[in-house]
Amino acid sequence: MPSTKAYRAALLHCLADPREVGIEQAHEYFEDGLLVVEDGKVARIGHAAELLPTLAAGTEVVEYPDALITPGFVDTHIHYPQVGVIGSYGAQLLDWLETYTFPNEGRFSDMAHARGQAELFLGELLRNGTTTALVFGTVHKQSVDAFFEACEKRNLRMIAGKVLMDRNAPEFLTDTAESGYADSRELIERWHGKGRLHYAVTPRFAPTSTPEQLTLAGKLFAEFPDLYMHTHISENKQEVEWVKELFPERKGYLDVYDHHGLIGPRSVFAHGIHLCDDECKRLGETGSAVSFCPTSNLFLGSGLFDLAKVEGFGVRVGLGTDVGGGTSFSQLASLNEAYKVLQLQGQKLDAFKALYLATLGGARALYLDDRIGNLQPGKEADFVVLDYKATPLIDYRLSQATTLQEKLFALMILGDDRAVKETFAAGVSVHRKAG
Ligand SMILES: Nc1nc2[nH]cnc2c(=O)[nH]1
Numbered sequence: 464m465p466s467t468k469a470y471r472a473a474l475l476h477c478l479a480d481p482r483e484v485g486i487e488q489a490h491e492y493f494e495d496g497l498l499v500v501e502d503g504k505v506a507r508i509g510h511a512a513e514l515l516p517t518l519a520a521g522t523e524v525v526e527y528p529d530a531l532i533t534p535g536f537v538d539t540h541i542h543y544p545q546v547g548v549i550g551s552y553g554a555q556l557l558d559w560l561e562t563y564t565f566p567n568e569g570r571f572s573d574m575a576h577a578r579g580q581a582e583l584f585l586g587e588l589l590r591n592g593t594t595t596a597l598v599f600g601t602v603h604k605q606s607v608d609a610f611f612e613a614c615e616k617r618n619l620r621m622i623a624g625k626v627l628m629d630r631n632a633p634e635f636l637t638d639t640a641e642s643g644y645a646d647s648r649e650l651i652e653r654w655h656g657k658g659r660l661h662y663a664v665t666p667r668f669a670p671t672s673t674p675e676q677l678t679l680a681g682k683l684f685a686e687f688p689d690l691y692m693h694t695h696i697s698e699n700k701q702e703v704e705w706v707k708e709l710f711p712e713r714k715g716y717l718d719v720y721d722h723h724g725l726i727g728p729r730s731v732f733a734h735g736i737h738l739c740d741d742e743c744k745r746l747g748e749t750g751s752a753v754s755f756c757p758t759s760n761l762f763l764g765s766g767l768f769d770l771a772k773v774e775g776f777g778v779r780v781g782l783g784t785d786v787g788g789g790t791s792f793s794q795l796a797s798l799n800e801a802y803k804v805l806q807l808q809g810q811k812l813d814a815f816k817a818l819y820l821a822t823l824g825g826a827r828a829l830y831l832d833d834r835i836g837n838l839q840p841g842k843e844a845d846f847v848v849l850d851y852k853a854t855p856l857i858d859y860r861l862s863q864a865t866t867l868q869e870k871l872f873a874l875m876i877l878g879d880d881r882a883v884k885e886t887f888a889a890g891v892s893v894h895r896k897a898g
Pocket residue numbers: 542556560564667668695698759785788
């Protein structure tokens with residue numbers, strides 16, 4: 464007997480990028496909707512009045528008045544070992560790494576510490592409605608074991624990898640080209656494709672890997688099917704200059720990765736603020752993706768991401784929190800900041816495009832849109848219940864809204880973890896807000 468359960472609330476999900484098909488065709492909304500979940504997958508979605516009579520006698524129906532069900536959020540760039548440095552004062556990227564991040568990542572050589580941090584991190588992700596993330600570990604392979612163990616326990620669809628770093632970092636955080644390759648391989652064999660888990664080959668960024676390490680990273684990326692490649696690119700102007708000095712023989716920052724076989728489908732580059740047109744074109748034509756991380760880009764003073772330009776070259780773009788350079792686990796908070804980043808460049812981010820970036824757009828960037836990203840029948844039932852009455856201010860502001868667009872936009876600007884009532888992964892509740 465299949466296990467069936469139904470959830471009744473307002474339902475909203477994206478079917479396409481509004482940039483490509485227009486707002487109306489890009490989403491589906493049921494004011495009084497029903498989501499029917501069977502064996503961890505979406506079985507049906509529609510109007511409650513139509514679907515309720517079709518349910519088998521005795522099917523449990525959970526009702527959420529004053530709530531909106533959306534797909535779980537997808538975070539295309541985050542660091543689980545940086546929870547301890549979120550909100551660290553006064554530095555831009557390279558100083559921030561030296562002063563705060565590297566010392567903190569050193570603590571992950573201790574498996575007990577890594578396990579505790581993985582629990583804390585996943586608790587935060589789920590409290591914020593994020594059900595899939597592309598995650599940096601540290602250089603220590605046990606950091607990834609600890610993370611995947613915690614994900615496996617909760618049956619989450621997650622992607623992670625061990626950092627590769629064999630130069631320009633403290634000795635306690637470096638591997639070698641060979642040990643990085645061997646440790647990554649071992650982790651791939653242990654975790655990649657197990658349950659809902661995927662592995663990402665993870666060179667930190669070009670300055671901390673030798674050409675030998677990047678060559679072996681490229682070899683690994685080509686050796687196993689469906690692996691991810693996850694790194695940073697063109698986040699900070701000083702960083703971009705440093706890459707030119709370290710790799711004078713390459714045409715530019717992206718060319719360093721390109722030369723070593725590290726671009727293509729399932730390659731995800733965080734930030735991409737200072738990319739030139741040729742680099743955007745190359746990312747687009749190779750099916751690579753960029754993660755837009757607004758809270759981090761503002762907090763670290765890195766710059767303003769030009770979404771219109773990057774998307775104009777056909778690049779897949781997802782939204783990332785980049786915790787701990789980013790300042791919130793909440794993708795609602797990311798969208799709030801994304802709106803402002805785009806305002807400053809004369810670009811608009813409407814509520815439906817925003818929802819797309821945080822859900823289906825992220826899933827497309829990760830080539831997971833056949834499984835997650837919206838609530839079409841057959842998709843994995845990863846979803847979030849957003850509370851229209853989360854705070855007195857949200858309650859009042861939403862009561863003033865006359866359209867779905869207005870309501871959704873205000874929720875995205877005012878909302879954060881407090882707006883997440885409950886989070887589901889593969890049809891199972893993995894977080895429920897107290898009260
Ligand atoms: N934001 C951010 N950028 C990086 N570039 C290289 N490492 C990092 C990191 O940990 N965070």
